[in-house]
Amino acid sequence: MEKYTTFEHDVLIIGAGGAGLRAAIEASAAGVSVGVVCRSLLGKAHTVMAEGGVAAALANVDTRDGWQTHFADTMRGGQYLNDWRMAELHAKEAPERVRELEAWGAIFDRTKDGRILQRNFGGHKYPRLAHVGDRTGLEMIRTLQDHGIHQGIDFHQEITIISLLKENDRIAGALGYDREKGRFRLYKSKAVIIATGGMGKIYKITSNSWDCTGGGTSLAYHAGAKLIDMEFIQFHPTGMVWPPSVRGLLITEGVRGEGGVLKNSEGRRFMFDDVPDLYKHQTSDNEEEGWRYTQGDKDAKRPPELLTRDHVARCIYREVKEGRGTPHGGAYLDIAWIKSKISNAEVHIKKKLPSMYHQFKELAGIDITKEPMEVGPTTHYIMGGIRVDADTQMTDVEGLFAAGECAAGLHGANRLGGNSLSDLLVFGKRAGEFAAQYAKEHSQMQISEEQVANLTGLAEKPFARYDQENPENPFQIQSDLQEMMQDLVGIIRSEKGLNEALESINKLKDRAVNAGIGGNREYNPGWHTTMELKHMLTIAESITRSAIERNESRGGHYRSDYTEKSEALGQMNICVWKTESGEMQVEKIPKKEIRNDLREIIEQMK
Incomplete structure (x- = not known):
């Protein structure tokens, strides 16, 4: 029996939320073959939980609004740590992306004269959020799916990707398995787009669904991509408490x-x-x-x-x-x-x-x-994630792109409500466009059998560990991680607590190595959890190490021992990457100098 089933696409998209679907539509329109892999069923993406609206300076309710104001609001909300080029592109292109969605069939609430209605939201100077009651994300997913299924896109549902594959420092595809039967799947691809969303499930209290474990961000990190701004976690003020x-x-x-x-x-x-x-x-x-x-x-x-x-x-x-x-x-x-x-x-x-x-x-x-x-x-969103080029959304790894919540730069230290949905549209479109362009210009890399065999072997190890004495329970490790992150790396942080958290993460990593599960690969949630632990612990470590480095309070990062902003750190992003020896390296990197015309816009809007 064959060890795995092989699929081949010009562009492979991991994630079927708003960013993944918009990227798939754009890449397919460029004439390349597109495959979309999602861990759940199509339509179950976490984008449906974005309820309030999509931010775009349509100026339908207040004619004073414009892209300049939206840009300035986004930069101010992000405490000026944002990638200013991403903020510029986002503000300029969001209205067109929303009108495009409307043309594809999205049924927005309306003003009395029939235009898209917009509501007020925190941090936005004018009413800017186009909405469908409080079900905007659901309408977005419905519309993108309805449009996308007619574009010749191949959808692979209930698939978990366990590793990205590279050859000669270029992306070559991905290895995964189907969650129902546990059978391995090899995806060969000239370009890969990560669109896997957030990481809220590494915390005990979160608005995120079960699959928001930071898996895509971790996949990119282990493939050689750099992460930035991981310390900035958005704790939404209003979650249910009872x-x-x-x-x-x-x-x-x-x-x-x-x-x-x-x-x-x-x-x-x-x-x-x-x-x-x-x-x-x-x-x-x-x-x-x-x-x-x-x-x-x-x-x-x-x-x-x-x-x-x-x-x-x-x-x-x-x-x-x-x-x-x-x-x-x-x-x-x-x-x-x-x-x-x-x-x-x-x-x-x-x-x-x-x-x-x-x-x-x-x-x-x-x-x-x-x-x-x-x-x-409640833990809601991560402003940090995979570092990407603002215009193309390519990461530090050639042929690897990212869009949506797993990509960083747009939001800086704090995201404004509604900007996440326009982020998905604007940069999902750009990721799809440039990934397709990259795929047209490059041939498929050959994937070595040895690399695939090593990865499938590692994935099967938890079953062998179950027979050893006192194997670790993966569910308990996950629960202990969530409790620890909630207590020590939550809304209020301190050097003492963060160092305790780092020590705890190292112990949990040792325990995860000994995690074992019984049975076989079919219908086995214990195996799924074991596969996720590596990603959850990677993301937890990157958040904690970045938070230790930022000795100030800014946006979604608050230190009880450094309650004020630091002028010096306000000019720095924290960057994380994996060294050749496998260690996590953390470094402060200077912000890019903002263009003079954009600086003037910010000053005028103040």
């Missing part, structure tokens, strides 16, 4: 974008206690002003609930730590108060936030049109 079975499940920022306010156990809107100087001129402590802002009033000031996510998350964390939290360790998010503003508030809430209404009704027994929700920070 009941325990759904702790961490996302509550869209759209609730606050529609007028929801945050209160502590004393009934006080605590967000007024700590408004950064940068935003004081934009925010108002007047409830009427905040309501007018969320309804799109051009002259109103924003409520402090719509400050950047990192800031709001830390404010909630502070209230809980100081004893003003809710019974289950969070804060209250109240949208029901808008009854005092509009007569048909219940209908309005159900129309604007249908998923949130259903989510709380079914999972927590709460009617959000009548009572407040309990919310708390």
